[in-house]
Amino acid sequence: MAKEKVLEYKGRPLQRTGNIVYYGSMADKYIIMLQILDTKKVKDMDVASKVSVQLQLTDPSIKSRDRIVKKSEKDGFWAAMDVATVWLERALAQ
Numbered sequence: 001m002a003k004e005k006v007l008e009y010k011g012r013p014l015q016r017t018g019n020i021v022y023y024g025s026m027a028d029k030y031i032i033m034l035q036i037l038d039t040k041k042v043k044d045m046d047v048a049s050k051v052s053v054q055l056q057l058t059d060p061s062i063k064s065r066d067r068i069v070k071k072s073e074k075d076g077f078w079a080a081m082d083v084a085t086v087w088l089e090r091a092l093a094q
Contacts (some may be wrong), residue, residue: 021035074080
């Protein structure tokens with residue numbers, strides 16, 4: 001049986017569902033949710049032009065809106081990933 005490959009960025013898993021990308025592990029205290037709010041066409045490909053970044057607690061007993069610790073909007077997916085990486089590393093280091 002083949003082992004399923006997991007996409008990772010800087011050693012942490014990435015999971016995409018539609019226009020939402022989760023960065024980090026649900027086993028940790030925090031996770032990042034990146035939501036693609038707007039896209040633009042570059043040649044024949046849709047590229048994220050505005051992305052919402054949220055640092056969230058993973059505790060399922062907390063209401064979803066109360067799980068948000070930090071949030072921001074960035075222009076472009078890689079700018080959002082830069083912020084996401086820093087926020088997640090700092091939050092998990094505490």
